Every structure is written in C-alpha cells, then in structure tokens.
Amino acid sequence: MAKDRFKLKLKCPSCGLAGMADAEEEEGWAYLKGKTARRITHKPDGFKDVEDNKKPGGIDIVCTQCGESALS
Numbered sequence: 001m002a003k004d005r006f007k008l009k010l011k012c013p014s015c016g017l018a019g020m021a022d023a024e025e026e027e028g029w030a031y032l033k034g035k036t037a038r039r040i041t042h043k044p045d046g047f048k049d050v051e052d053n054k055k056p057g058g059i060d061i062v063c064t065q066c067g068e069s070a071l072s
C-alpha cells in the first residue's frame with residue numbers, strides 16, 4: 001500500500017537541540033478510513049518517539065535529555 005512520507009522538524013524548547021525526523025503515514029483512502037497512525041522511520045540522535053494520543057498520528061517526539069516535546 002502506498003505511503004505518504006514526510007519530514008518533521010524537531011527543536012527542543014529547553015536545550016535548543018534541533019534536527020529532522022522522517023515519518024510516514026498511510027495515504028489517501030486508508031488515511032480517510034481512520035488509518036492515521038504515524039510511523040517514525042528515522043530520528044536524529046538525542047530524540048525518542050513516544051505514544052501520545054493528543055498529537056497528530058498519535059506520536060510525539062521528545063528530547064531524551066529534557067523530556068520535552070520537540071514537535072512544533
């Protein structure tokens with residue numbers, strides 16, 4: 001099935017650590033039918049992804065040092 005790939009800009013509001021993560025989602029009909037889960041395929045050193053239902057795609061990326069969300 002086709003995937004929609006895109007980049008996410010990361011910046012920690014506490015320490016200023018920045019980077020780009022790669023993510024993918026189902027595209028088109030699958031997405032509209034509720035397959036909105038986002039998958040992080042690459043993240044830079046110093047960040048980790050955590051489940052968070054309040055974020056788009058149900059995933060948040062946080063700075064491992066500060067524990068702060070790095071998604072803008």
Ligand SMILES: [Zn+2]
Pocket residue numbers: 012013014015016017063064065066067068
């Ligand atoms: Zn930080």
